[in-house]
Amino acid sequence: MVNLDxxxxxxxLSKYDVLSCKxxxxxxxxxxxxFTEKIGFPVVLKIFSPDVxxxxxxxxxxxxxxxKKELEKAWDDxxxxxxxxxxxxxxxxxxxxxxxxxxxxxxxxKRSREFGPVLMFGLGGILVEILKDVSFGIAPIxxxxxxxxxxxIKGYKILKGFRGNPxxxxxxxxxxxxxxxxxxxxxxxxxxxxxxxxIVNNKKALVVDTCFLYEKN
Amino acid sequence: MKKINxxxxxxxxxxxxxxxxxxxxxxxxxxxxxxxxxxxxxxFVNPFRKKVLNKTTYPSVKLxxxxxxxxxxxxPSRVVLDVVKESIEKKVGGVIIISSxxxxxxxxxxxxxERIEKVLKKAQIPLLGPNCLGIVRPEINLNASFAFTTxxxxxxxxxxxxxxxxxSIIDRSLLENYGFSTIxxxxxxxxxxxxxxxxxxxxxxxxxxIGVYLEAIKDGRRFMKVARDVxxxxxxxxxxxxxxxxxxxxxxxxxxxxxxxxxxYSAAFKQTDIIEVETIKELFDNLKALSWQxxxxxxxxxxxxxxxxxxxxxxxxxxxxxxxxxxxIELFNKINRSKEMDRNINQGNPVDxxxxxxxxxxxxxxxxxxxxxxxxxxxxxxxxxxxxxxEKNAKIIVRAKKKWPDKPIITLFMxxxxxxxxxxxLEKNKIPNYLDPREAAxxxxxxIK
Numbered sequence: 006m007v008n009l010d011x012x013x014x015x016x017x018l019s020k021y022d023v024l025s026c027k028x029x030x031x032x033x034x035x036x037x038x039x040f041t042e043k044i045g046f047p048v049v050l051k052i053f054s055p056d057v058x059x060x061x062x063x064x065x066x067x068x069x070x071x072x073k074k075e076l077e078k079a080w081d082d083x084x085x086x087x088x089x090x091x092x093x094x095x096x097x098x099x100x101x102x103x104x105x106x107x108x109x110x111x112x113x114x115k116r117s118r119e120f121g122p123v124l125m126f127g128l129g130g131i132l133v134e135i136l137k138d139v140s141f142g143i144a145p146i147x148x149x150x151x152x153x154x155x156x157x158i159k160g161y162k163i164l165k166g167f168r169g170n171p172x173x174x175x176x177x178x179x180x181x182x183x184x185x186x187x188x189x190x191x192x193x194x195x196x197x198x199x200x201x202x203x204i205v206n207n208k209k210a211l212v213v214d215t216c217f218l219y220e221k222n
Numbered sequence: 223m224k225k226i227n228x229x230x231x232x233x234x235x236x237x238x239x240x241x242x243x244x245x246x247x248x249x250x251x252x253x254x255x256x257x258x259x260x261x262x263x264x265x266f267v268n269p270f271r272k273k274v275l276n277k278t279t280y281p282s283v284k285l286x287x288x289x290x291x292x293x294x295x296x297x298p299s300r301v302v303l304d305v306v307k308e309s310i311e312k313k314v315g316g317v318i319i320i321s322s323x324x325x326x327x328x329x330x331x332x333x334x335x336e337r338i339e340k341v342l343k344k345a346q347i348p349l350l351g352p353n354c355l356g357i358v359r360p361e362i363n364l365n366a367s368f369a370f371t372t373x374x375x376x377x378x379x380x381x382x383x384x385x386x387x388x389x390s391i392i393d394r395s396l397l398e399n400y401g402f403s404t405i406x407x408x409x410x411x412x413x414x415x416x417x418x419x420x421x422x423x424x425x426x427x428x429x430x431x432i433g434v435y436l437e438a439i440k441d442g443r444r445f446m447k448v449a450r451d452v453x454x455x456x457x458x459x460x461x462x463x464x465x466x467x468x469x470x471x472x473x474x475x476x477x478x479x480x481x482x483x484x485x486x487y488s489a490a491f492k493q494t495d496i497i498e499v500e501t502i503k504e505l506f507d508n509l510k511a512l513s514w515q516x517x518x519x520x521x522x523x524x525x526x527x528x529x530x531x532x533x534x535x536x537x538x539x540x541x542x543x544x545x546x547x548x549x550x551i552e553l554f555n556k557i558n559r560s561k562e563m564d565r566n567i568n569q570g571n572p573v574d575x576x577x578x579x580x581x582x583x584x585x586x587x588x589x590x591x592x593x594x595x596x597x598x599x600x601x602x603x604x605x606x607x608x609x610x611x612x613e614k615n616a617k618i619i620v621r622a623k624k625k626w627p628d629k630p631i632i633t634l635f636m637x638x639x640x641x642x643x644x645x646x647x648l649e650k651n652k653i654p655n656y657l658d659p660r661e662a663a664x665x666x667x668x669x670i671k
Contacts, residue, residue, distance in 0.1 A: 113477025115477045117483075133476050142493060143486070
């Protein structure tokens, strides 16, 4: 199984109406500045390298960048940290993403021998494997199954709004589950999917990071 | 469908491998089949014995003059293909292969099994097995299995991927008051499979509830469709073994790391409205409740002579999502005003009628509770005090049940020796009793739609 590249993964997602945050892969600081003029601040800067699967481990991620000066500094810091931690890593560029506020959730898919595509839903981020607060459903996912999956996790209370935070838009989450179910049934060559995190707030749900595992039959 | 009907309701059965050799599978099959000899013709086939149990045998199934609806094969695996071919020539209605030594044994056995499956499929003859215990249909006095005994009649259907388990479950049922419509042990699932049985039992009039012991599903996609369809009509309970809780540790994606066969099967059961149980005891406790009592909406009352028992039950109900109905003061006023009531009881649910309760308090409280519109079912508890009148209480509950047939009643008569007769009265009247509060709560849970 191989990792499907970032651009292609996002293309497939948009084909199935699963929206991503505004983002661009850039090769120079100038390109990065131009993109921020289009989308505004704050942004997130990430190293883009096939040799770095977990970018936080090597200091390859900077959040909450509020202006050009900070962007420039973040760029240099990431390069410095990468040279120190993983000097031989091939750098394909930097990813500039709009910073979206909301709750991090994840949606995943794997294929089971007995049942075909199985979808997973849970609170997202890097803690997902520790917290294991996830639920499962067998494709095709109906609306009622999507609702069951969302309500089943302990973190559902967070999604419903807590301590003054507004409830997230559950309809958008339901749509993501139904659309990924459809994507999985129609693209048997895609073996596994991680959409982690998807950031969801009271208006929208936007995919930030993806991992697609692919195998030609 | 017509073919599977004949398979489950044969008018003639031939046993290939009939023998009177002591302690053999063939002999127990002979004896079990003969228990239904008034209902159908039984033929014994064995080329090496002229008579078995005083019955003349046939050297080959082909030499039987009458049509054969069902063939039961219990010969060594190496000759199974030959007798299957003879059965096909005879144009039999269906085949059960009891013999083992196939896919469960080794690769050679697997190849042989596939050949048998292929020839029968081509001839369009339904196959059960191989490597199974057979089928038992108490409803029509058919016991085509080598189970130890024949179970009593009832409305539970039990489908098992393990044959050995079936024998003990049948034996257990002889001490219990519930019974079976159908028991199927399906072994290696070469021909007919779980989905076929579920589909047949969905429309089987004598079956009210279906229990399954499952190791692995062969065709998950079909199962999702069939199970959902069947569960809409009758409750289906599954006990699944081999649900490893560990995902793939070396997985690249979070999804693969976190998903195991355990949570995938559980998701499949939830999605098809199948009730998943954790133990054999829970499976049969709940099958008993569903085979005897109607299902109801969420909102029940608990009544009994022990505060402690009531609180335990209330705890389990809360944990399981069973709602205790809100009972208003008017109901308690009415109960307390009753002439036969010898002591005032307090407002609340569980309804505590106190340790010294005689049958009168049970009668008044239970009947008034059942008359409440927002009480959809009742759990009656009874602990033993010196003055407790067990059998009288049981009869009162039976009478109340007759008056309110649409509301489920289950009981928690706790004790041992001194409640045996009471339980017998309850269960002969299809009121399921449990000995432990949690078991009672679990049974009420499956009765709630």
